[in-house]
Amino acid sequence: MSSQSVRQLPMSSNSADQHLMLVVDDDPVFSSQISFFARPQFNVMQYTNPDQIDPIALYRAELIVLDLQMPGHDGIEFLKSLSLVCPHKPVLIISGSDIQVVRMAERVAELLGMTHVRAAQKPVSLSQFRNIVSVMPASPQKDPANIAVSGGKLWSLGDDGKSAVGDRQSRYKPQLDIKTFDVLGLEALPPWTSLIDDIQKAEQAGKDLVSPEIGLDFSLSAIEAVLVDCDAITRDTARHYRFSVSVSSETLASGNFVKTLVEMVGRLKIPANRLVICFAAPLADATSSREVMASMARLKLHGFQLSLRNVSSLLVEEAKSVAEVLDEVVIDSVLLRSLTTSLISRGSVENILRVAGGAGIRVVADGVDDERTLSWLRQLGEPIVQGRLFAHPMNSIELRAWLQQQFRH
The missing domain is CATH 3.40.50.2300 (Response regulator)
Structure with missing residues (x-):
């Protein structure tokens, strides 16, 4: 300045x-x-x-x-x-x-x-x-x-003249290979993740909780913060991870979202294929929206990856309906919580892994918090895993220290 x-x-x-x-x-x-x-x-x-x-x-x-x-x-x-x-x-x-x-x-x-x-x-x-x-x-x-x-x-301004943003930082959950425990990606949890979650839940209930402009603004702000961290983590670790960030379906449908996102990754010089744009199931309304589907197509055209979250057995067919643009599905954490005790949950997870695998879509199991859940997932199909068994959500500084420790091991 x-x-x-x-x-x-x-x-x-x-x-x-x-x-x-x-x-x-x-x-x-x-x-x-x-x-x-x-x-x-x-x-x-x-x-x-x-x-x-x-x-x-x-x-x-x-x-x-x-x-x-x-x-x-x-x-x-x-x-x-x-x-x-x-x-x-x-x-x-x-x-x-x-x-x-x-x-x-x-x-x-x-x-x-x-x-x-x-x-x-x-x-x-x-x-x-x-x-x-x-x-x-x-x-x-x-x-x-x-x-x-x-x-x-x-x-x-700090003493060095650089902007200071306090402690309102994004936090990250590592995504690991279930066999080797190598880190494959990082899910970003921006400071206002709970707000984005509320927007998504309201959309699913057919309610307009906030104006499209506010939802779009917060999603883009979250993504920009993640991309800045992405660049810093890449320089510190010399590793190129995928970074996942959630947006609401309404944001995804915005005509300005893709355009602004493309400009953002270009300005920050981050390859588009390292950013995974996540949106929540169910897709009942979203799949019928031409704006959402058009945004998905434009995101894929520019090299971004797409992920469908909160997938359960009842939503596998919905995932198949957009399989041509999906790169990833994330298993509903509710299923994982009952995986060790419920035959129905185990059958649902196995079905998701089978259908997604057949379509060439990777599967992430979010919420792996204990060894028994991990053991069952290994038997059912070996998805990518994330959860408190491996690490709690960390800010970028904590994450870099954690990654360095993983490299030493």
Whole structure:
């Protein structure tokens, strides 16, 4: 970052600027209304989008009132940036979006590490606004003083001038050859994995939990973080592993997903065939969607691998229906938990291994947590295995140390 593009914040603030509130909303009428509600407790500064925010004002503000949807700007993206540099900054999300989206945005902020976030749906009354503000902290906890603004994004600068992202890292589960225990791949668990899981479950229930834009944004952010780790792990270990990351069917259907992903791997110089895009079964609605199938075809055309998760015996036929584009299926962990005690589960796993093997699709057994389960899998067909028997989910630093230890053995 050049000195011309970065504005450094001062180490101290002026007491005259205490009780400063920022309103970030493109609706001037709403901003004026909130400003009226906030006085005389707060001095108010209004911005129509996050890029306009003065970094000194951002640092000194005791409360930020934030809209989610502004022309050309995304409130969620701002929250992601803010969480890296000011995770304790009180934020009140007030949006005209659907109430489920507003509540999900609040949860997203919490998953990102924001400690003082509340959310409400427009319109809000004077009493509602003041009741919410009254239970929020009067002043923020101490945030980093070395905050900078560059290219419309927020950065927390370390002593070496590099951006610091705290401890909100992706975690990884190794995937091993069942015979040799060689590491073949790594499944990524981004910090907001539970959010992606909730989106997938909601889709399966026929509900729109979040807007497509929010789901797409988080999936792409997760993938970019994984690709950065992928590059670092490759350089440290001189090994080329597959990296798996989950997306929702709705994200997969987005017209921008494949285009952005192709640009991303090109920019980071990561071969597309090292990235496995995972999506969850059931496929009842997804397979009938032309957008999803078109995205699958485009992903394969560009060299990406595709994986169908949560496969059970009842879904083998569905897996066969998209076998021409699938590289992998992941056995439902529920089946593995009962593998040692249930003949039905053993029959289901054996059937999956037989059908997938016949179609040239590799099989991953996720949730191998004990020796008995491993022993049964060896008898039934020898899939790729992952689970706590081999390693707990690890961040990239822990993973690199673990991999180095495996090499020594």
